[in-house]
Amino acid sequence: MTQWSMRISAYAERLLQGLEKIDWSESIKETQRNWIGKSVGATVVFPLIPQRGTERPGYLTGGNNAKLLLERAKEMRNNPTPAEAALWESLKSKNLGDKFRRQHPIAEFIPDFVCLSKKLIIEVDGEIHDDQIEKDQARTEILENLGYKVLRFRNEKVLGNLEEVLSEIKSTLDNREIPPQGARGISVFTTRPDTIFGVSFMTLAPELDLVQEITTPEQKADVDAYIEATAKRSERERMADVKTISGAFTGAYAEHPFTKEPIPIWIGDYVLAGYGTGAVMAVPCGDQRDYDFANHFGIAIPNVFEGVDISEEAFADKDNTVIANSDFLNGLKYKKAVKLAIYELEKIGAGSGKTNYRLRDAVFSRQRYWGEPFPVYYKNGMPQMIAKEHLPLELPEIEKYLPTEDGEPPLGRAKKWHWDTNTNTTVAVAEGEEPPQGVWGMDLNTMPGWAGSSWYFLKYMDNTTADGSIPKEALDYWGNVDLYIGGSEHGTGHLLYSRFWTKFLFDRGFISIDEPFQKMINQGMILGTSAFVYREEGTQTFLSEGLIEGKKTQPIHAPVAFVNASNELDIEAFAKWRPEFKDAIFMLEDGSSFSPSGGDVRRTEGDSVYKVGREVEKMSKSKYNVVNPDDICNQYGADTLRMYEMFLGPLEQAKPWNTAGITGVHSFLKKMWKLYHSSPSASKGGTPLMDEDTFFVTDEAASKDSLKTLHKTIKKVASDIESFSFNTSVSTFMIAVNELTSQKCTSKEVLEPLAILISPYAPHIAEELWSKLGNETSISAATFPVFDAKHLVESSKEYPISFNGKMRFKLELPLDMNKDDIEAAVMAHEKTQQYLEGRTPKKVIVVPGKIVNIVG
């Protein structure tokens, strides 16, 4: 299936570097670094040593019918079309720098021209090709799978504008990096070129086509059997089973670029086809996987490290590496050896320094309905962009949001999904009918979710332009997103893709930022506490948690609603929940058994309960551990729920949902409500006469203490908000309300700003109080109270007096007292003398406003 993909890999290095200048959590940056997976090293080419008898020249590229094809090819060469003849004049004799062959068999085809060294095919099409677009497409696909690139030109173009055709061919040739595999040699990527003299074999991924090419007839049976066995194992199996070592010898040898020794070539599934070139130079003394492989198959393990014992395991410590037995690298440390090895490789043309990234290009097509459609139609099988002025496209209506019967994406069902190049609109083409002249089928894929999520925030800056561009003024005003609060689960998806898009749009000059989200906070998840019942394997008997030890049981999630705070299961409810449990037998904690379907065993009193096991997991319907916040809202109100979630702990921290303690927040809100209601003076014997409906806030001037309470609260809450430390704000409010209550504060001067402070935390109650205070507009529009330091000015400080760092007693002293006077006052104190027990202090440390420490 042809799919669109995005070349995010081209941005790998910049995506990596950009992480340095954004304020994200270390863990998510690390996730992205791992995902990008940069490794610095070298590519090294190991020439293949030709096999006697199996040698096959590189130009014999035809398939099994090559002999028949060759006859036909000769005939075609002798009867070129005018266009072919014209082009051949310019291609032959390395006119463009690379050797071309004409009418040369490749697999089952005879392309017009081919450059084998660059694996480039040129086809010149006449009228006839309009009728066999699909056939040509299939042919192109097969050729591309063999590693060829196919360029197609029309006869008219070759004859009419040969210059342009040639320049296109030339630039394709120049930009084309041919995969270095093939008849010439095997290219590998290594991060340890310093250990190149330790190579004792090579390993290829079994999937590589090259394996078939190089395997000797004697080894073919072995190799085929191994490939078949690996193909059977699923990706997951291969990943889970890292321990088992397996592989097969191909019979082929490569030549060591420096020593010219023959290196045996193996295949093994520990080498991944998708990374690097799918081939490794195995250095068993320096890599544990190579070491294990060599040990398993009895391959030599030459040691290239000075003074290191490798009889037990490989030595992979770069920092302590000194190279030995390695010709010109002897005696060098890791860094120098790497440098020199690359230098020497480049000198003999056998390799070069290279940086590899694990990051893969991202597939951008989805075979779904819901998604942005591609503005693309296919003319003679070639994709054509629909011009910008005809956009946007709208999704066509379809009857069912399902793939078509012959496996096309849902858009294949749409009637009106052809592009009319005459009118530049989508038009309908009746089923089974040929589209009229100039009408072409459109792309049936849609874009994935991250198409929109990668740039939607830009759209918020301005949505007024018709072409979707963002005006510079809007961009300059908003800049990038200041704060992004989201889950870390998008670390390698959305959060990487949007960085990539932003950089791309920046490069094209559409926007002036090159990172989308300046600061990110990953809020912790509220987790669920799952409950488990344990079914004994192969039976319908459930064992209570205390009985499972030593038994083979299968844990099954039980709905947490059936379990009480003591982990006891409501057996009847559980058995009724699923029909298959209705006849189950439950072995209870004390060893007795119980059958809810009314068997002869009945429950006795006391310890006869079924206990469930508990585990903290993500909340999920499938785990039956979801608790519904509605119940909390109904019982305590939304403000309590909101505040309790904030009170639980730091924003970033994940934690299991546990309502123990919610009463504390709830009673705080009640206390706060009381602060604005009823008169504390109307209390009797410490118990206020409660009349919660009587609003009671006065215009009296607030006491000094109350103003102090208010302003220290403003200060703390303001700084807590800056640092996203909402849990400490909540306790600050609790302290404030406790203090104001004991101060019997009723003053509007204090209580009104307090309501504003608390409004982001308990918006409903705050709004209600705000309105009762006589305000007409919403509290959310009120000005945040301004901190005034003058209310916190203290004249004295209760100094902690410590002896050898241990606090012994406190002493109240004026804050404006200088160091010497403080020392004198402390030394004069009777308790000081008591703690000194007659000794003379060696030293007295006085930190004014902080602490006094007496040493000695």
Place this chain on the structure above:
RNA sequence: GCUCGAGUGGUGGAAUUGGUAGACACGUUGGACUUAAAAUCCAAUGUCCAUUAGGACGUACGGGUUCAAGUCCCGUCUCGAGUACCA
């Protein structure tokens, strides 16, 4: 395996630049009010020793720096998260 984070009372968690460890809340215990319960209020609550006064020990463990370390440095252990035959 690798990378990143985190280890503080019975529990959730505080502690700004090294400067009074355990704020605030839950829980527990005792008390007030009540026929009773709920609600509310008051008191105690790190551990150990001590009748009290008071003392010793305490921030995963072992060292170090400092007048002073939960905080800084070195080493170890445990837990959590991410990632994984990536050459």
